[in-house]
Amino acid sequence: MLRAAARSTRTFRTQPAALRTTRTFTASCSRLTESFALNSLDTFTEEEEILRESVKRFANEVVGPKVREMDERESMDPGIIKGLFEQGLMGIETGVDHGGAESSFTSAIIAIEELAKVDPSVSVMCDVHNTLVNTVLRQHGTKEQQDQWLPQLSQSKLGSFCLSEAASGSDAFALQTRAEKDGDHWVVNGSKMWITNSYEAEIFLIFANVDPSKGYKGITCFIATKDMGIKIAKKEEKLGIRASSTCTLNFDDLRIPAENVIGGEGKGYKIAIEILNEGRIGIAAQMLGLAQGAFDKAVPYTYQRSQFGQPVGTFQGMAFQLAQASVEIESARLLTYNAARRKEEGKSFTKEAAMAKYWASIIAQRVSGQAIEWAGGVGFTRETGIEKFWRDSKIGAIYEGTSNIQLQTIAKFIQKQYS
Structure with missing residues (x-):
């Protein structure tokens, strides 16, 4: 038996190094596959999928009918705020012992995205409350402070x-x-x-x-x-x-x-730096949802509206624009989800958050502007709500760090890596 083992060893050692490396790599990959399930960036837990459907329903049924009125009155309907609390959307990451849902950071990002597909105003209200206010208290508050304030923020009182x-x-x-x-x-x-x-x-x-x-x-x-x-x-x-x-x-x-x-x-400056990095993922999610919302409103119209004997969406010039916009939205989505997952996993995410926020804000402006043109004169009216997405998109390049600040952040990481 020992001699047979020795012969086997000698035979293996005479094989080319590249083949030995390949076999070792293959064996390692096999063990890795057995231990881990590698998922795509848009693979979600059952809990996250349930949340998405719940928020989507709330946004369409409760927020949707009030969007135009709130925009023209320039004020938030108190019933919307109350509904967000009742739906458990104002304490998404907060623990159940403090009245929250104790869910993932990505769950918060999903909620922000889905709300923005219908009304970015409601989305940013939920975003700031969750990713900034609640997170500061969860991460930096004492137990006494958390016990006092987090239940209120989860159940009834809006934060700023x-x-x-x-x-x-x-x-x-x-x-x-x-x-x-x-x-x-x-x-x-x-x-x-x-x-x-x-x-x-x-x-x-x-x-x-x-x-x-x-x-x-x-x-x-x-x-x-x-x-x-x-x-x-x-x-x-x-x-x-x-x-x-x-x-x-x-x-x-x-x-x-x-x-x-x-x-x-x-310690306030450290808190601000940390929290704004996280908050930028929330703004990326808002801009992502906005872009998708504008796309979803405008594209069906391009297949209903006919000119020269065919739907305008089937003309190559229009079809290519729709395809390009779809690719751009997907790229913003993957950047946003990647930053969110990295944050969840405890990995560095500052550069990824800056990239997601920068790119999603660009795509939001671009797609919402194109969406108006796709719908023609109808898109230019307030009746469809498409033009509102374009107006809402501009803030993405400004708040929680302007686009230039995001580029500066990304550039610093590049310099650190290559200089």
Whole structure:
């Protein structure tokens, strides 16, 4: 037996190295296949698929009939907000012990995408509440803070994330809002601009500098409620996402209990960096859903409308445009899902989030603009709702990091890799 084994070994060692490598690789792949099921990026769990169908139904049946009215009134229907809470869509990743669904990050992305197919205004409200406000508390709040605030945010009270100011947009850490300690409270003075959800929100995450001598390392995150004295100074009138409130907030000697500091004094800049990277995946999902929503509205019309004896969608010039748009939407979808899965798996995702947000915002503008043209004069009217997608798409290149900021982020990773 030993001699036979020796002969077998000698025979193997005389085989070409390339063949030995191939056999070793094949054996390794076989073991890997037995251990893992390798899935496509758009393969979802049963729970995620159920969520998608549930959100799709809610968006079409509850949100859909109110989209035009909310857009023209430039305000969110309170019933929509109530419905989002009742559907469990305002605490998607939050644990069940705090009233949430305890689902995956990708589930949140799916919900944002599906809502955006019908109304990007509702989508961004859900997005900011989940990926920014809830996540800050889940990741950086103390147990006491989580016990106090997360159940409210999961079940009834809308949250708002207050970082941007008149002089600190892309340069977020140039903020001028100040906080000074006064006994067992912090006194906050300053203002914020471009704050999503601020008109309807009851719970606010406010970033202020407690020690300007330390620069951005003095920035601290506080949690406050509207009834503490937060003042809405102005509600912006916008090109798109009109139903989503965007306001200027003023803080005049706003007193916040010391125990409402999130993550510790001077840790606000780290919280902001982390959370905006994650939030960009949410915006990518919003833009992805928007592009798909515009496509879904316009394309059927191209096969119903006939000119010169055939449906306009069957002319090669039009057919190629539809095919190209479909490819572009799919590319944005895969970038978005890839960033979401990487985040879930604990892998680095900053570059991937920037890529997804940048590309999805471009595709949203491109496809929604083309969709108007595909539907011709009808697409240019407000009746179809197609033109609204185009108006809503423009914000994708601006908020949660402009397109230039995304390109700068991506370029830094390229430089690090190749220089």
